[in-house]
Amino acid sequence: MYVAFDQLPPEARVWIYQGSRQLTGPEVVGVLPRLARFAEEWTSHGRTLHASAEFLHQQFLVIGLDEGPAGASGCSIDASVRFVAQLERQLGVELLEKSQLAFLHGGTVELLKRSELPAAVANGTIKPETFYFDNTLGTKGELDTKWPRPAGETWLARYFGQAEKNRLLA
Incomplete structure (x- = not known):
């Protein structure tokens, strides 16, 4: 129905x-x-x-x-x-393929290959406050309140910790 x-x-x-x-x-x-x-x-x-x-x-x-x-x-x-x-x-569009991540930049959805994420974090293109579409959410309530949300509040947070460690070591 x-x-x-x-x-x-x-x-x-x-x-x-x-x-x-x-x-x-x-x-x-x-x-x-x-x-x-x-x-x-x-x-x-x-x-x-x-x-x-x-x-x-x-x-x-x-x-x-x-x-x-x-x-x-x-x-x-x-x-x-x-x-x-x-x-x-x-x-004529892929919907089932999962190797790209989606971010919101200036009101536009931008895609990034998962393999490009560490470099994008290291060069500051993607920051903890960059809005990320976490497509692993499971409920409508989460969709309404946590999608998109700052990347640093999602499973991507671990990438920002590593980038900070790399900056301190440089």
């Missing part, structure tokens, strides 16, 4: 898929009916799921599920991943 994304409760489970590029406005508008249809038809062991899906920042596909009425099963999660793979082909 489709639920408007903003009507999902804070404890609703979310899956965040980061696009390899920002989608255009027409691309997002064009895919909205497919997102609604997926949420409407998504089931788990024959039980209707209360779900939603939308693109945020024209870069992130977020699927939300209110597990109060019914929770996701392995099969239903597999079905959602197949749906995301279909969207990738339709839009």
Whole structure:
């Protein structure tokens, strides 16, 4: 059953898929009916799921599920991943690939390869206060309050400690 994304409760489970590029406005508008249809038809062991899906920042596909009425099963999660793979082909964008990190600079989402992170921290391009889209969040409440948030408050904090140690040794 489709639920408007903003009507999902804070404890609703979310899956965040980061696009390899920002989608255009027409691309997002064009895919909205497919997102609604997926949420409407998504089931788990024959039980209707209360779900939603939308693109945020024209870069992130977020699927939300209110597990109060019914929770996701392995099969239903597999079905959602197949749906995301279909969207990738339709839009010509990678959504399942996880090697890039997304930061917010001047209101724009910028991607950085994970392997480039230590150098970006060392040269000051990425700082603890740089807003980071932590796509490992698990609930709608976290999405609403901690996404994006300063990189130094996420799992990336360890990189800043090492950069500081390197500066002191130099």
